[in-house]
Amino acid sequence: MVFEHILYNVSGRVATITLNRPEKRNALNGATVGELRTAFNQAETDPEVKVIILKGAGEAFCAGADLEYLQQLQRNTREENLADSKELMQLMQQIYYHNKVVIAQVEGHAIAGGCGLVTICDLSYAIPAAKLGYTEVKIGFIPALVSVFLVRKIGEGRARDLLLTGRLITAEKAEYYGLLNEVVPADLIEAHVAKVAEDLCTGASANSLKVTKKLITSVFDQPIENALLNAAEMNAETREHADCQRGINAFLAKEKMVW
Missing domain, CATH: 3.90.226.10 (2-enoyl-CoA Hydratase; Chain A, domain 1)
Structure with a gap:
């Protein structure tokens, strides 16, 4: 455009x-x-x-x-x-x-x-x-x-x-x-x-950056108890994401992860 x-x-x-x-x-x-x-x-x-x-x-x-x-x-x-x-x-x-x-x-x-x-x-x-x-x-x-x-x-x-x-x-x-x-x-x-x-771009997962931004921006929108519950849900969801699995496997194998 x-x-x-x-x-x-x-x-x-x-x-x-x-x-x-x-x-x-x-x-x-x-x-x-x-x-x-x-x-x-x-x-x-x-x-x-x-x-x-x-x-x-x-x-x-x-x-x-x-x-x-x-x-x-x-x-x-x-x-x-x-x-x-x-x-x-x-x-x-x-x-x-x-x-x-x-x-x-x-x-x-x-x-x-x-x-x-x-x-x-x-x-x-x-x-x-x-x-x-x-x-x-x-x-x-x-x-x-x-x-x-x-x-x-x-x-x-x-x-x-x-x-x-x-x-x-x-x-x-x-x-x-x-x-x-x-x-x-x-x-x-x-x-x-x-x-x-x-x-x-090279040092962090795109999904992790997106979800981390979402966590930060949502903190002030909720009581602390709700914010923590929401964070726990997002934590569990992110652990299932392919980016997290790749990153942890590379860390455990002592390999440098390039995103």
């Missing part, structure tokens, strides 16, 4: 989705959100794809909502704005619950909705010069959707700090807060993320 606002490429077992509006600092609008949903769905249903990298073209990762898009929202009815909000909600759910590992490669500022995209990825790496933040309150808006995920990721206290102040923080501070996994020099980040993706 040909996209207008993003690029989609598969190499090896890694799908790379690139926000491709550098002249707009990769800002989000309805069309871009729709294309992202299509691309993530394409990667999810492609049996050859095991890991997804999300990045931005140009100097920014993503500057949040497009200004023209924001102007249009002011003219929308409440029903139109609700429908539009649900589109973004569905994209965030799609990434968060995706059955493939999603890695954010942040080579520029990630602001508002752009920082929201970083928040919901499984792993996130950024260059030292990147600034991150949720600036919605500064324009009279609210960081509604991302708050659900950010509290889970970094805790209520730090989420209150970032969401209420709307301040931008350095990549180093974002790593300290747990929003990023690591800050990587600009000249090394592409190779670093590629190596992380390659290690996931």
Whole structure:
């Protein structure tokens, strides 16, 4: 499929989705959100794809909502704005619950909705010069959707700090807060993320990655007793999977397993 606002490429077992509006600092609008949903769905249903990298073209990762898009929202009815909000909600759910590992490669500022995209990825790496933040309150808006995920990721206290102040923080501070996994020099980040993706592809079972993600995302949805029972069920089910049997046999035989 040909996209207008993003690029989609598969190499090896890694799908790379690139926000491709550098002249707009990769800002989000309805069309871009729709294309992202299509691309993530394409990667999810492609049996050859095991890991997804999300990045931005140009100097920014993503500057949040497009200004023209924001102007249009002011003219929308409440029903139109609700429908539009649900589109973004569905994209965030799609990434968060995706059955493939999603890695954010942040080579520029990630602001508002752009920082929201970083928040919901499984792993996130950024260059030292990147600034991150949720600036919605500064324009009279609210960081509604991302708050659900950010509290889970970094805790209520730090989420209150970032969401209420709307301040931008350095990549180093974002790593300290747990929003990023690591800050990587600009000249090394592409190779670093590629190596992380390659290690996931060759070092772990696709089924194990999928089920582990499902376990993690379901923890907050249930009382602890239910979560533990669910984990026990998934544990038993995974033991019967061919990947687990192959992996254990290779371990017992002291053979290196290449997935």
